[in-house]
Amino acid sequence: MTFLVLGTLLYFLPSILGHNKHNAAGIFLLNFFLGWTVIGWVIAMIWACSAEPRAPVFVVAGAGRICGRCGAPCVGGARYCSVCGMAV
């Protein structure tokens, strides 16, 4: 029984590690359908551990920051865009 639980956790480790990624659904589907092929599991693991591309942050002198996703200006100390919620 313990082996079954640990095996299931190990099998879905890429999905667990990538659950808060932007494309967590893709990682889960790859893990679920191709994890048994080992190479599919390895690819899902690499995908889950890879860094996500960050939206560029543009800093305009004297005008605060501009959101890299939607282009909305953000006030001085804001850490998140007030329009789309993206971290700036």
Ligand SMILES: [Zn+2]
């Ligand atoms: Zn935004």
